[in-house]
Amino acid sequence: MSDCCGPIATIDVPIEPRVAGRIRTVALVGPPNSGKSTLFNRLTGLRQKVANYPGVTVEQRMGRLNGIGRSDLILIDLPGIYGLDSYSEDARVAVEVLHGEMPGTPTPDAILLVLDSLQLRRQLMLAAPVLALGLPTLVLLNMSDLMEARGGQVDTLALAQELGVPVAKISATRGVGLDAVTHFLNRKAEPERSIAPAAGRIELPVMGNPRSYRQWAHGVSSRTKYKAPISNEWTKRIDGVLLHRIWGPLIFLVVVFAVFQVVFSIGQPLNDGLGDLLNAAGAKIGALIGHNWLESLLIDGVWRGVASVLVFLPQILLLFLFIGVLEDSGYLARAALIADRVMRSIGLNGKAFIPLLSAYACAVPAIMATRTIENKRDRFATILVAPFMTCSARLPIYMLMIAAFIPNKPILGDLFGLRAAVMLSLYVLGFVAALGTAWLLKSSILKASSAPFILELPQYRFPTVRSLGLRLMDRGKVFLRQAGTVILAVTIVLWILSHIPFHADLAGSLIGRLGQLIEPLIKPLGFNWKIGIGLLTSVMAREVIVGTLGTLYGADPATQSLGLQAALRHDLTLGGAMALVVFFAFAMQCTSTIAIVRRETNSWRWPALQFVYMSVLAYVAALVTNQVIVHFVR
Amino acid sequence: MVAIALLSDFGAEVADDFDLSGAWKLSLLSELPIGTVGVVESLDLPGEIQHHLMHMGFVPEARVMVVRRAPAGDPTVYSIDGFEVALRRDTAQAIRVREYETPNTR
Numbered sequence: 001m002s003d004c005c006g007p008i009a010t011i012d013v014p015i016e017p018r019v020a021g022r023i024r025t026v027a028l029v030g031p032p033n034s035g036k037s038t039l040f041n042r043l044t045g046l047r048q049k050v051a052n053y054p055g056v057t058v059e060q061r062m063g064r065l066n067g068i069g070r071s072d073l074i075l076i077d078l079p080g081i082y083g084l085d086s087y088s089e090d091a092r093v094a095v096e097v098l099h100g101e102m103p104g105t106p107t108p109d110a111i112l113l114v115l116d117s118l119q120l121r122r123q124l125m126l127a128a129p130v131l132a133l134g135l136p137t138l139v140l141l142n143m144s145d146l147m148e149a150r151g152g153q154v155d156t157l158a159l160a161q162e163l164g165v166p167v168a169k170i171s172a173t174r175g176v177g178l179d180a181v182t183h184f185l186n187r188k189a190e191p192e193r194s195i196a197p198a199a200g201r202i203e204l205p206v207m208g209n210p211r212s213y214r215q216w217a218h219g220v221s222s223r224t225k226y227k228a229p230i231s232n233e234w235t236k237r238i239d240g241v242l243l244h245r246i247w248g249p250l251i252f253l254v255v256v257f258a259v260f261q262v263v264f265s266i267g268q269p270l271n272d273g274l275g276d277l278l279n280a281a282g283a284k285i286g287a288l289i290g291h292n293w294l295e296s297l298l299i300d301g302v303w304r305g306v307a308s309v310l311v312f313l314p315q316i317l318l319l320f321l322f323i324g325v326l327e328d329s330g331y332l333a334r335a336a337l338i339a340d341r342v343m344r345s346i347g348l349n350g351k352a353f354i355p356l357l358s359a360y361a362c363a364v365p366a367i368m369a370t371r372t373i374e375n376k377r378d379r380f381a382t383i384l385v386a387p388f389m390t391c392s393a394r395l396p397i398y399m400l401m402i403a404a405f406i407p408n409k410p411i412l413g414d415l416f417g418l419r420a421a422v423m424l425s426l427y428v429l430g431f432v433a434a435l436g437t438a439w440l441l442k443s444s445i446l447k448a449s450s451a452p453f454i455l456e457l458p459q460y461r462f463p464t465v466r467s468l469g470l471r472l473m474d475r476g477k478v479f480l481r482q483a484g485t486v487i488l489a490v491t492i493v494l495w496i497l498s499h500i501p502f503h504a505d506l507a508g509s510l511i512g513r514l515g516q517l518i519e520p521l522i523k524p525l526g527f528n529w530k531i532g533i534g535l536l537t538s539v540m541a542r543e544v545i546v547g548t549l550g551t552l553y554g555a556d557p558a559t560q561s562l563g564l565q566a567a568l569r570h571d572l573t574l575g576g577a578m579a580l581v582v583f584f585a586f587a588m589q590c591t592s593t594i595a596i597v598r599r600e601t602n603s604w605r606w607p608a609l610q611f612v613y614m615s616v617l618a619y620v621a622a623l624v625t626n627q628v629i630v631h632f633v634r
Numbered sequence: 635m636v637a638i639a640l641l642s643d644f645g646a647e648v649a650d651d652f653d654l655s656g657a658w659k660l661s662l663l664s665e666l667p668i669g670t671v672g673v674v675e676s677l678d679l680p681g682e683i684q685h686h687l688m689h690m691g692f693v694p695e696a697r698v699m700v701v702r703r704a705p706a707g708d709p710t711v712y713s714i715d716g717f718e719v720a721l722r723r724d725t726a727q728a729i730r731v732r733e734y735e736t737p738n739t740r
Contacts, residue, residue, distance in 0.1 A: 082689030088682065122691050122715035210688035214696065228716050239702070248705040337720050341706035344722075452683040452725060454690070457711060457718040 023185060025074045025106040026065070027098060029130055030114035031123050032080030033458050035142040039114055039172035040077040041470050043067040043181065050474065052602045054103055058093045059371070062105075068182045076108060083210065084129035089376065098133055110136045112181065117141040117169070118459070120154060120226050124217035127163060128204050137165045138184040144169035145176060152229030159224040173464055235330075235459040242334050252338045255331070256357060259322045263361045267315035268392065274314055278307035293502075297495055305491030306484075308541050309592055315392065316365045316479055317472050319358050323369055324471045326354065328463035332372065336455055346435050347442030349375065349453050352382040356434070359389035363593045367600055368475055375453075377446045381438055383600060384610050387593050388434035390427045390585070393542040397584050398426055400546055404565035405577040429585045433617065478599075479592075486595040490540055498537070506551055511536055525583065525619070526576025526626035535589075542589045575629035579622035587618035661733040663712070664726035666700045672731030673697055679728045691715040692729060 028043075030036040040048075044063030053060045061077035064070075078097055079090035093102070100107030113130050115123040120141065131137060141147075141154065160167040168180030205212035241247050286299040326332040332354060340350030348356075351373045359366035366386045373379040402419050409418040497511040506512050507529075515533030522532050530552045538545035546564075553567040568577070588594065588611050597607040658673075666672050674696045677684050691714045692698070701711040701718060709720040 082686070085685060085689075088686065119715065119717050122717065125689065125691075210685070211693040213689075214691060214693050243702060243705060243711075245705045333720075337704045337709060337711070338706070340704065340709055340720075340722070452679075452686070453709060453720070453722045454683070454686060454725070455709070455720040456690075457720060 023073065023110045023136070025076065025108045026110045026112060026185070027108035028075055028077045028112050028114065029094065029098075029126070030078075030080060030142075031082055031116070031126050033456060034080065034114045034116040034123060035172045036077065036080060036114045038467055039112075039140070039142065039170070040075065041067075041467065042172055042175055042178060044075055048474075050478065052599065053093050053105070054602075056089055056093060056602060058090055060105065065185075068178060068185075070182070070185060073185065074106060075112075076105065081126070083126060083213070084133075088374070090374075098135075108135065110185070111138070112184075113137055113139045114142050114172075115139065117144045117147040117152070117154065118150075118229055120147075121217060121221040121228065122214075124220055125210070125213040127220075128213050128216055131163060131165065132204050136184075138181065139163060139165055139167040140177075140180070141167065141169045142172050145171045145174065147229045150229030152227050154221075154226040155224045159220070159226075162220050162224055173467070238460050239334070239457075242331070243337065248334075248338055252335060255326075255335070259319075260357065260360065263315060263319055263322070264392075267318045267361065270314035270318070271311045271392070275307065275311040278310060279304070282307065293499075296499065297492075301495030302488065302491050304547075305494070305540060305544075306488060308544060309487050310480075312362050312364070312393070312592075313476065313479065315361050317476055319361055319365045320369075320472055320475045321468060323354060323358065323365075324468045325463050327372070328461065328467060330458045330460040333455055333457050336372075337457070340453060340455075344453075346438050348382060348438055349373065349378050350455070352378060355382055356386060356389060359386040359391060362391050362393070363387040363389065363590065364479060364596050365475065367593070367596050368478060370600065377442075380601060380606065381441045381446050383597055384441060384606065385434040385438045387588050387590065387610070387614065388430045388437060388586070390430045391542075391590075393590065394426075394584055396543040396546045398423060398581055400549075400564065401568075401577045401581050404568045405572075405574055426581060426585050429582065433586060437613075478596075487540070487591050490591045494537060494540060506533065506548075524626065525579045525622040526573055526630070527580065528571060528576075530571070531576070531580060535583075538589045540589075540591050542584060545584075545589075573626075573630070574633065575626040578629055579626035582625045583618045583622040585618075586614055586621050588614040656734050658732040658734045661731055662727050663698060663700075663721075663729040663731050664710070664723045666731065666733055668700050668702060670733065671697055671699045672733050675730040675732055677729050679725065683725070687725075687729075690719060698731065 028036055028040055040061065040063070043065055045066040047066060048061055048063035051060045052058065058079050063075055063077075065073045065075050076097060078094045081088075081091045081094050083091065084095050084098070085091060096102040097105050098108060098111075111130060111133070113127060115127070127139065139159070141156070147153075156167045156169060166180075166184055168177055168184075170177035170180065205216035242251055282299050282303040285303070286295050289295040289298065323332070326335065335354060336350035338350070339353035343350050343352055352370070355366045355369040355373075357366075358369055363386045366389070367383050370379050370382045370386075373382060402422050406419050406422050410416070411418055411421055494511070497514070498506055498509045500510050501508070504512075507516075512529075512533055515536055516529040518532050518536075519527075519529040522535070527535075530549065533552060534545040534548045537548040549568070550564055553564055553571075572580075594607045594611060597610060598604055601607070660675065661672065663672055663674075674692055674694050676694060677687060677692060679687065696714060699713040701713050703710045704720065709722045710726060711718050711720045712726075
């Protein structure tokens with residue numbers, strides 16, 4: 001097994017550009033962690049189009065090259081890949097795009113290949129298959145400033161001759177050296193070629209063989225006098241503490257607790273504040289329109305409905321700020337490493353920990369954050385269990401029911417009472433359901449033949465304000481687009497259902513009659529038709545049920561909470577009340593989550609399965625709860 | 635703390651500067667102690683994972699150094715081609731390496 005010193009297997013590749021003439025579309029190619037996204041943001045500015053490629057869950061990013069004043073050119077950001085063999089969904093997508101076989105994506109006629117110059121020797125492995133495509137290519141050695149500051153070096157001229165394409169040193173985070181991209185694109189727009197390889201033809205390794213790629217890459221890097229930078233001593237020292245046997249897990253817990261605490265103690269008031277602001281604005285606009293059906297549709301229906309989702313925006317952005325800092329600094333990978341052992345015992349991997357934690361605030365950002373999990377089965381399993389975590393939208397109905405039905409009896413002194421105990425058990429209930437579901441999924445439809453966990457540990461870096469800002473904008477836009485489309489549509493449908501026939505009150509409307517129609521179905525759970533209507537309207541968002549019940553019980557908005565509690569006590573048994581909170585612990589009453597699962601899995605199959613599974617589970621659990629309380633508690 | 639002190643003696647490219655003239659024995663990557671270097675002999679993993687690892691540099695004749703273990707003892711962090719990657723024990727068990735008995739650190 002020792003042919004390391006034999007001749008490198010090579011084939012000759014003509015490097016004439018495949019497409020003569022003008023460049024319209026440029027593809028950005030690079031391995032994961034090469035700083036590709038930062039460069040993409042630099043080159044395109046803030047206006048990007050983010051969608052999914054058809055039929056797969058890989059994100060498609062396109063933008064015009066506004067960042068360097070070439071808005072006539074389109075830049076496509078391909079997923080981070082190690083090679084062009086179809087070893088993963090990402091790589092398959094990249095190959096299809098580069099060959100112009102991806103429907104809806106323009107065929108690239110030039111390539112920007114980004115390589116991390118800190119690890120050039122390894123990253124050059126990707127250059128071989130990319131250059132073999134024969135497209136005009138510019139190789140960008142990213143983080144050259146860091147490499148040189150740490151004593152590394154490479155002869156770019158020699159590298160350009162070895163590769164037969166121009167090579168430029170850049171720093172995407174600092175925006176240094178990007179004029180090379182402008183030069184390359186201007187020059188390539190002219191028909192004649194201006195960069196000639198040393199020997200007229202370049203030698204590339206046999207395609208599809210990682211081993212020959214590696215030999216070739218090592219050969220090229222030694223011929224171009226590549227000297228890797230002295231490894232980041234800081235990274236090793238920091239890891240010595242953050243991955244220490246005792247300090248590591250301790251710091252991990254502190255970080256987790258701090259994120260949780262801030263998201264709730266700062267995020268919640270921000271949400272509430274935004275909610276008040278939106279309601280006040282709605283009332284002002286309503287006053288302008290006058291008291292008619294249009295006001296009812298626009299303000300009570302659309303505005304209030306969309307506002308009930310918008311209020312989550314501050315908390316979601318705050319969560320993404322934290323996830324962004326953790327990811328960009330390099331700590332997220334360490335957290336995944338620490339959490340892996342525990343997460344593995346429930347059939348998930350360490351990378352699922354942070355998304356699941358985020359789901360305690362809101363399942364929507366949690367599901368968007370699962371993109372860091374490359375393994376598709378693990379990612380889908382995480383998406384499917386995330387809505388079981390007790391999100392903040394469940395709190396209003398929990399608080400209402402607990403305040404109305406559970407006496408404030410102390411259990412462990414004044415600090416921990418019966419109400420707190422019930423609240424805590426609802427959290428535990430959701431968590432246990434998530435564990436059980438994860439286990440069920442991983443041993444059935446998402447069963448994996450093996451559990452690969454390949455985690456690259458990047459060097460520690462300071463996150464830049466710019467990249468954090470872009471991330472927040474990007475995720476915020478995704479969330480708002482959901483609010484603007486799916487949720488708007490559901491809101492209008494719900495409003496129409498609750499206002500037909502005209503002039504009927506809520507109980508007499510279509511949705512009211514539907515609620516009465518399903519009463520026999522929900523009677524065994526201890527629910528009446530009013531709760532039935534609440535369940536139907538809260539398909540939009542969980543907290544909507546409180547408002548619906550308020551309307552139904554005809555309570556004055558000013559004293560709604562007090563009056564509502566008394567009304568509920570008259571109308572419901574303890575069994576029914578507890579069955580209702582258990583129902584909410586399990587049911588997927590959230591249009592935003594359904595919409596985001598649809599987007600992230602790129603199919604209606606998964607959200608449909610999830611909705612049915614969670615609804616059935618919620619029904620059965622609520623039934624058991626009510627029957628147990630009716631028969632065994634006084 | 636011993637492991638940390640030992641590691642600070644290595645540079646980024648340690649695995650490539652390693653003196654591999656000494657005696658060696660066949661072993662599994664998962665069995666190597668921290669701070670030692672192994673040379674990859676072969677991989678025996680399902681296609682997709684094997685491909686992924688090979689693209690990351692785990693190819694025959696590549697030198698891998700064991701950097702540290704996660705606080706729970708698993709996964710383990712390895713250094714290859716100047717970057718660090720963590721693998722679970724069951725993955726590392728499928729990678730056969732030549733283990734050199736006396737790592738020559740200086």
